[in-house]
Amino acid sequence: MLSTPLVLAASFAYLLTLFGVAHWADRRARAGRSVIGNAWVYTLSMGVYCTAWTYFGSIGRAASSGLWFLPIYLGPTLAMLLAGSLLRKMIRIARSYRITSIADFIASRYGKSRTLAALVTLIALVGILPYVALQLKAIASGLTVLTGTPGGSGPWWSDSTLYIALALAGFTVAFGTRHLDTSERHEGMVAAIAFESVVKLLAFLAIGIFVCWGLFDGPGDIFARAAAQPALKGLSGLGAESKFAGGQWFALTLLAMLSVIFLPRQFQVMVVENVDERHVQRATWAFPAYLLLINLFVLPIALGGLLHFGVGGAAPETFVLSLPLANGQSWLALAAFIGGLSAATGMVIVEAIAVSTMVSNDLVMPLVLRLTHRASTDLSGMPLAVRRVVIVALLLLGYLYFRVAGEAYALVSIGLISFAAVAQFAPALLGGMYWKGGTRAGALAGLLAGFALWSWTLLLPSIAKSGWLATGFLTDGPFGIALLRPEQLLGLTGLDSLTHALLWSLLGNAGLYVAVSLARAPSAREATQALLFVDVFQRSAGAPVFWRGRARLAELQQLATRFLGAEPAQRLFADYARRAGVTDVERIAPDAQLVQHVETQLAGAIGSASARAVMASVVEEEPLAPEDILRMLDEASQVRALNRQLESLDRLKDDFMSSVTHELRTPLTSIRAFAELMRDDPDMAGEQRQQFLGLVVGEAERLSRLVNQVLDMAKIESGHAEWRNDEIDLRELVAHAVQTTAEVFRERDAVVSVQQPDIVPTLHADRDRLLQVLLNLLSNAAKFVPAGSGRVEVRLTADAHGAQVEVCDNGPGVTLDQQQLVFEKFRQGGDAANRPQGTGLGLPISRQIVEHFGGRMWLRSEPGQGACFGFELPWTRQQEETGT
Amino acid sequence: MSERLRNQRLLALFAAGWGLLNFPLLTLWDRAGTIAGIPLLPAALFAGWALLIGVAAWVAEAPGDEAPH
Numbered sequence: 001m002l003s004t005p006l007v008l009a010a011s012f013a014y015l016l017t018l019f020g021v022a023h024w025a026d027r028r029a030r031a032g033r034s035v036i037g038n039a040w041v042y043t044l045s046m047g048v049y050c051t052a053w054t055y056f057g058s059i060g061r062a063a064s065s066g067l068w069f070l071p072i073y074l075g076p077t078l079a080m081l082l083a084g085s086l087l088r089k090m091i092r093i094a095r096s097y098r099i100t101s102i103a104d105f106i107a108s109r110y111g112k113s114r115t116l117a118a119l120v121t122l123i124a125l126v127g128i129l130p131y132v133a134l135q136l137k138a139i140a141s142g143l144t145v146l147t148g149t150p151g152g153s154g155p156w157w158s159d160s161t162l163y164i165a166l167a168l169a170g171f172t173v174a175f176g177t178r179h180l181d182t183s184e185r186h187e188g189m190v191a192a193i194a195f196e197s198v199v200k201l202l203a204f205l206a207i208g209i210f211v212c213w214g215l216f217d218g219p220g221d222i223f224a225r226a227a228a229q230p231a232l233k234g235l236s237g238l239g240a241e242s243k244f245a246g247g248q249w250f251a252l253t254l255l256a257m258l259s260v261i262f263l264p265r266q267f268q269v270m271v272v273e274n275v276d277e278r279h280v281q282r283a284t285w286a287f288p289a290y291l292l293l294i295n296l297f298v299l300p301i302a303l304g305g306l307l308h309f310g311v312g313g314a315a316p317e318t319f320v321l322s323l324p325l326a327n328g329q330s331w332l333a334l335a336a337f338i339g340g341l342s343a344a345t346g347m348v349i350v351e352a353i354a355v356s357t358m359v360s361n362d363l364v365m366p367l368v369l370r371l372t373h374r375a376s377t378d379l380s381g382m383p384l385a386v387r388r389v390v391i392v393a394l395l396l397l398g399y400l401y402f403r404v405a406g407e408a409y410a411l412v413s414i415g416l417i418s419f420a421a422v423a424q425f426a427p428a429l430l431g432g433m434y435w436k437g438g439t440r441a442g443a444l445a446g447l448l449a450g451f452a453l454w455s456w457t458l459l460l461p462s463i464a465k466s467g468w469l470a471t472g473f474l475t476d477g478p479f480g481i482a483l484l485r486p487e488q489l490l491g492l493t494g495l496d497s498l499t500h501a502l503l504w505s506l507l508g509n510a511g512l513y514v515a516v517s518l519a520r521a522p523s524a525r526e527a528t529q530a531l532l533f534v535d536v537f538q539r540s541a542g543a544p545v546f547w548r549g550r551a552r553l554a555e556l557q558q559l560a561t562r563f564l565g566a567e568p569a570q571r572l573f574a575d576y577a578r579r580a581g582v583t584d585v586e587r588i589a590p591d592a593q594l595v596q597h598v599e600t601q602l603a604g605a606i607g608s609a610s611a612r613a614v615m616a617s618v619v620e621e622e623p624l625a626p627e628d629i630l631r632m633l634d635e636a637s638q639v640r641a642l643n644r645q646l647e648s649l650d651r652l653k654d655d656f657m658s659s660v661t662h663e664l665r666t667p668l669t670s671i672r673a674f675a676e677l678m679r680d681d682p683d684m685a686g687e688q689r690q691q692f693l694g695l696v697v698g699e700a701e702r703l704s705r706l707v708n709q710v711l712d713m714a715k716i717e718s719g720h721a722e723w724r725n726d727e728i729d730l731r732e733l734v735a736h737a738v739q740t741t742a743e744v745f746r747e748r749d750a751v752v753s754v755q756q757p758d759i760v761p762t763l764h765a766d767r768d769r770l771l772q773v774l775l776n777l778l779s780n781a782a783k784f785v786p787a788g789s790g791r792v793e794v795r796l797t798a799d800a801h802g803a804q805v806e807v808c809d810n811g812p813g814v815t816l817d818q819q820q821l822v823f824e825k826f827r828q829g830g831d832a833a834n835r836p837q838g839t840g841l842g843l844p845i846s847r848q849i850v851e852h853f854g855g856r857m858w859l860r861s862e863p864g865q866g867a868c869f870g871f872e873l874p875w876t877r878q879q880e881e882t883g884t
Numbered sequence: 885m886s887e888r889l890r891n892q893r894l895l896a897l898f899a900a901g902w903g904l905l906n907f908p909l910l911t912l913w914d915r916a917g918t919i920a921g922i923p924l925l926p927a928a929l930f931a932g933w934a935l936l937i938g939v940a941a942w943v944a945e946a947p948g949d950e951a952p953h
Contacts (some may be wrong), residue, residue, distance in 0.1 A: 011913070032894040067926060067929065069902070070929060074901075074905050074933065077901065077903075077933065077936065077937065078898055078901050078902055081894045081897050081898040081901065081936075081940055082894070082895065082898055082941075084887075084890060084891045084894050084944070085894075085895070121923050218921070219921065219922060220918075220920060220921020220922065221921070223918065224921060224925055227923070236925065236926060246906075246907025246908060246910075246911075247907070249906060252904060253905075253906060281944045281945070282945070284894065284940055284941075284944040285937050285938075285944050285945075286941075288933075288937045288940065289937050289938070289941075291932060292930070292933055292937060299926055333937055369921045412934070450911065460931040588906055674938075740910055757907070823886035
């Protein structure tokens with residue numbers, strides 16, 4: 001036994017450590033070095049799934065029915081395999097629309113319905129409150145075992161469990177209600193929860209190792225000894241039941257799978273507090289690994305305890321405490337108690353934050369809004385105050401529940417009953433994320449049916465078994481109607497009560513959800529929300545705004561001030577003005593975009609359903625018809641397409657600019673280098689100076705050629721080039737071009753031959769431009785022909801359609817992958833090493849010119865066989881043809 | 885590896901896990917015998933579970949392009 005003051009001192013020291021961790025994390029976050037922006041911390045915070053019910057209860061369950069504790073952890077493992085798609089979608093939706101609770105999520109999907117939000121909140125509250133009580137009970141029984149004095153009895157003011165509950169309320173208020181905007185993360189709280197996950201895992205593993213290797217000779221020894229005892233033999237398997245109840249195993253797995261997503265605390269840590277969607281990837285396997293580790297020693301501890309104390313010797317739920325205590329390891333027992341405390345407190349803290357947000361936004365705020373008619377009342381402090389009161393009230397109610405119903409059956413089995421309650425959210429939520437046809441009426445009908453069936457088949461029987469209700473309706477049915485017996489509804493037998501309840505409630509829930517949804521088409525508001533949810537990945541950028549009406553800026557400002565406070569409201573509008581590119585807040589256009597923005601900001605503070613309601617009260621809205629929504633979607637997608645086009649044009653321009661700059665820099669650099677050489681060496685030999693000056697002049701010429709070409713290119717591309725069209729004799733033009741380049745070919749000892757028909761009709765085009773094209777092709781050929789044995793052939797042909805000119809050389813040719821590139825700006829043929837000097841603009845300009853006259857340009861080449869550049873010009877320009 | 889492929893692999897793993905750790909395949913192990921002193925059923929359950937986690941880790945952590953859907 002340990003002394004009570006010591007255990008209490010250790011407990012409060014642990015709680016103080018939690019405060020310390022949370023405070024440290026908050027400070028780091030303010031300094032811009034967040035500790036929770038990490039996939040491991042995210043994974044550990046999910047460990048809040050393992051409550052005192054896991055820590056103490058699993059062993060109790062294993063001690064009575066063997067491996068049946070496992071489906072509760074196999075379900076989440078399977079659920080996490082779907083997280084990559086499902087959880088990421090939930091996170092994206094919640095982030096896009098500032099959704100901060102599961103009630104908000106469901107209500108928002110079905111047209112921001114306040115009724116739906118309130119119903120979901122109520123179900124969560126009814127399901128969760130006993131669960132909170134269970135955590136307090138676990139702490140109290142732990143204290144009893146450790147100190148030998150019964151906790152949770154005697155006058156309430158001397159009960160240490162009450163003070164632990166109050167300390168938890170204090171922690172939750174301090175770190176869970178920092179910001180008005182609940183879509184902001186609670187850094188300190190998340191860090192503390194991750195820390196708690198580590199503490200409870202280590203404590204549990206320590207006990208497991210102590211039992212396996214301290215008390216026994218390894219797990220093999222425990223199993224061997226258990227196998228020798230007829231009473232324990234069955235526990236290594238699936239319990240004493242001779243026939244494996246596959247249905248129940250299936251139901252438990254499914255239930256746990258749904259719970260790990262839909263429990264308010266899981267939604268809080270996995271969706272609301274998520275920092276980065278990519279962290280989900282790590283959690284996919286690391287969270288199941290955490291669950292496996294914490295379950296590794298459950299069966300050995302249960303069997304070890306039963307072997308040690310004998311069946312019925314000590315309560316299996318407290319084996320983690322009583323085993324070390326009975327063997328003189330009181331410090332280990334204290335560590336185990338702290339582990340259990342961390343499991344209980346983690347659950348209570350996160351659940352209290354999640355539930356307080358829901359109660360405040362979806363139950364209290366709507367009432368407050370109804371009661372305060374004056375629009376000028378400042379309500380900005382209201383949501384936070386309400387949330388704080390709700391947290392304290394929740395903890396005190398949980399404590400009260402535990403004091404009144406502490407020993408009852410209802411509390412012992414409440415874990416699974418809670419799970420079954422939140423599983424009722426599954427049809428409306430999952431359906432809403434993947435099916436656009438779900439409606440508000442369908443969700444309401446499904447939830448109500450599910451909740452009613454859950455109450456009738458699971459909650460009421462558990463209350464009756466606690467002795468607070470006559471059990472007559474269980475055995476004979478209400479008013480003697482046997483068909484309505486809660487645990488054999490409609491005469492369905494052969495299932496345990498949980499599977500039976502889950503089957504009926506989920507069947508009724510999903511059935512009504514689908515049937516009522518299909519009874520009529522979704523309204524415009526439901527359809528818009530359905531689109532925003534189901535297609536969230538397609539609509540994250542440039543989401544369409546489904547709103548039409550009139551709003552006044554002053555009223556929107558007043559509304560924001562009323563709920564967010566003066567300063568945050570000012571900041572909101574100033575930020576909006578900056579992003580909209582407006583100089584003054586007063587000049588913001590009160591359009592749909594602004595209304596939507598303000599409403600989303602309000603949703604973070606008071607929930608989307610309340611935000612919708614207050615927004616509707618100040619702006620004049622016009623109802624939308626389904627056709628309007630289709631049109632708005634259409635417009636939005638057109639705008640998106642145009643935006644994409646603009647972006648790609650912008651990128652092209654940037655590419656062009658950087659190539660031009662690069663090309664201009666090369667000659668500039670050499671000009672500057674030679675000039676500096678000559679400046680720094682006044683005694684340079686005249687001959688060398690002359691040589692350098694020649695290079696400078698050459699480079700300057702190249703530079704001006706390049707600038708001219710860039711200007712030329714720009715003119716042609718923008719359509720500002722001047723064209724002086726004339727009747728041109730192509731034979732004369734080819735002869736002129738060959739003559740002009742004759743000197744270049746002679747330098748390389750190349751032979752140029754011309755093939756042309758005797759008569760070629762005249763062509764209507766710009767002579768100078770066409771000459772430019774021909775010169776370009778010829779000088780290109782001159783660059784690539786082999787020195788000494790070059791042969792270049794110019795072929796001019798004419799047919800009914802137009803005239804063709806081809807310039808073929810016997811150079812190295814152009815490889816297939818280069819052929820696509822040579823007509824692009826600044827792409828030069830050949831490999832970088834032996835590429836001749838050029839601007840890389842000649843061919844692109846030539847092509848532009850040819851295309852201006854309605855012709856086309858091509859390249860025929862096989863590597864090693866030379867290259868043929870050619871172009872064709874039609875007798876009549878294509879545009880003129882079609883124009884007449 | 886694209887996100888789509890990764891999610892499909894995890895989905896397949898989900899189906900495999902659902903079958904492996906559930907009725908009726910689980911009853912295959914519900915018989916006498918031990919592995920390293922551990923009775924067959926718990927040993928098989930934990931081994932199957934660990935295997936599932938291992939494969940999930942391999943799939944989830946494989947480098948891939950971070951292209952959204």
